[in-house]
Amino acid sequence: MPEATKSIWEQNAAPRHRIQWCPGCGDYAVLNALKAALVALELTPSEVLLVGGIGCSGQIRNYLNGNSFYGTHGGALAYALGAKMANPELTVFALAGDGDTLAIGIENFVHICRRDPDITLVIMDNGVYGLTKGQDSPSAGLGRPVTASVEEHPPFIDPVKVALTCGATFIAQSFSGDPKHATEMYVEAVRHKGFAMVNDFSPCVTYNKFNTYDWFREHCEKVPESHDPSSEEAASELIRDFEHRGKLPLGIIYRNPRQKMPAKRLPIWPKELERIDLEPMLKGLR
C-alpha cells in the first residue's frame, strides 16, 4: 500500500473536526484500533463507508478521513445496509453506541443479524448515554447482579447474546484497554463475509464510575485457544461459562463457517446515477 494512503488513515480528520471526547474516553482506543485495522486491510478511504450512530461514539466518523454518513438515532445499521445494497463493493462500517444499537435501534440490530449483510458493526459499549449526561442505557448494570425486580433498573441487554439468538454469523468482543486485540477483531470482522459484530467495552470515564478500565481489566478474559468458534453450541457454552464465573469473554465467540452467496446489487448503480446531475445537491452539502 502506498505510504501516502497509509498516512491518510493514520491522520485524524482534524483540524476540520476537533476531537470532542473527554480525555481518557474509551472511544479514542476504538479510533486508533480502527485506523490500524484499515491500514492492515490495505483499504483506501474511497473504498470505505463509515456510518456513525448518534451520541459521543458516533462522532468517530468525523475523526477519520473517509466517506461518512450520519443519520437519525438508531438508524446506523439501516443506512449501512442501504449503502451496501447500492454499492456492494464498498466496505461498510456501522459505528454506534450501546444506547443507539440496543434501545432505539434494536429492531435494526435484530433484523440485520437475521439478514446477514456483509457489513461490520462496532458497538462502543459503555452502559450510558454519554452525550446526554450519563443516563442508563440498555447495557447499564453490567456486573451488578439483579437481586430484585426494580422497574428503574431492569436487567441489562447483552449484545452478544442477542446477536447469537438472532442468527448473527460473526460475534466478537474487544476492550478499549487492549487496542491491539481490538484491531485484530476488526480485521477479522471485515474479512468475514456476512454481518460481523464487535462489541467493544469502551469505558465512559465521565459518567460510568462502576465499569471503569480497572473493572474491565479485572473482569475481562481472553477466549481460550481451545474454543471452537465455528460451533454455535460451543459459543453458547462459552457464554454460559464466562457468565457463571463473572467474566467477560474477549475474542471471537462465534464465526459461522458457511458459504455466503454474493448479495444482489440494487439496480440503481452506477448506470442510473450517471444520468443524474448530482452537482446541485452536492453544492448544498458543501
Ligand code: SF4
Ligand atoms: Fe466518552 Fe463519556 Fe466523555 Fe462521552 S461523556 S466523550 S462517552 S467519556
Ligand code: MG
Ligand atoms: Mg453508550
